[in-house]
Amino acid sequence: MEYLSLPPGRLTTSMAALNCGVQPATIRDWVRRGLLARCGGTPKRPIYRLEDVERARYAVKPSRPGQRADRVA
Template structure:
């Protein structure tokens, strides 16, 4: 299998999970619920925009602090 080079400003699914402190399945659930949008890659190896992940991480931190 050929590895994909991720465009600048994007994260792979495993990097997204790490940034959010969740498992890969949690990332899939966020996509299914419309809370996170894929911004490239392939169906099996999606990418997510860094800005979207950062915004979601900040939102999760604020919710946990409340």
């Protein structure tokens, strides 16, 4: 169940993923890696600030051993 209404500038995990063009699992990974912080909601239905989502979207992602290289178009 999604929220019926959110304050302006707030996004659910699904909305944040759509905004960034990634999967919801990527948004959860950004949270786990400390690139994005929740600003409310519940543990199962977090809410994020649009500004924080945009900052995480363009943040330099640390590389890990065995991680796939970014594709350059």
